[in-house]
Amino acid sequence: MPKSLVEMASEIITAQASHTLMSSEDISEGIRKVFDVLQNLQAIEAGMANGNGGEGTMVLKPLDSIQRNRVICLECHKDFKLLSNRHLALHSMTSRDYKIKYGLPLRQPLSAKSLTQTRRRIAREKGLGAKLVAYRRRQKKTIGMGSARRGSRTGACLGGFVGGHGNEPRRRSRALPTQ
Numbered sequence: 001m002p003k004s005l006v007e008m009a010s011e012i013i014t015a016q017a018s019h020t021l022m023s024s025e026d027i028s029e030g031i032r033k034v035f036d037v038l039q040n041l042q043a044i045e046a047g048m049a050n051g052n053g054g055e056g057t058m059v060l061k062p063l064d065s066i067q068r069n070r071v072i073c074l075e076c077h078k079d080f081k082l083l084s085n086r087h088l089a090l091h092s093m094t095s096r097d098y099k100i101k102y103g104l105p106l107r108q109p110l111s112a113k114s115l116t117q118t119r120r121r122i123a124r125e126k127g128l129g130a131k132l133v134a135y136r137r138r139q140k141k142t143i144g145m146g147s148a149r150r151g152s153r154t155g156a157c158l159g160g161f162v163g164g165h166g167n168e169p170r171r172r173s174r175a176l177p178t179q
């Protein structure tokens, strides 16, 4: 059970009275003042709670719902590390619907910032790795193709030269002495 405002006010004043010299009037006046302040605070707190539930005043700005270590579902105000499609399905919406409803950028990840950062870093590392592999593969291919092409061309030329001009005269010259 939460403490009543009167209990809280009297506790505060009792604490104050133990530090400073207060007359009984000071104390009752103090309690009344503290009570008023607490009552105002409680009204504000209640208003915030109502505002959160209703359509009217939004206390939590959509972007503020995505925090460092959690993301608050703007539909049910539960907090998560990651606002999954599975959870949003409970509110019969997709993450896209959700972002549109709350005016969040469509690229905004619905996960705690710390989690997003970790994922981004991993993605970046993976992306770099994949790029490097692709680059190396491309390099190998161009080198391979180049040398193969060069090889076949020179091969053809040599073959043509050797076959066309080299072999026949040699055969002839070899044939000549036996004739």
Ligand SMILES: [Zn+2]
Residues within 6 Å of the ligand: 073, 074, 075, 076, 077, 078, 087, 091
């Ligand atoms: Zn929810």
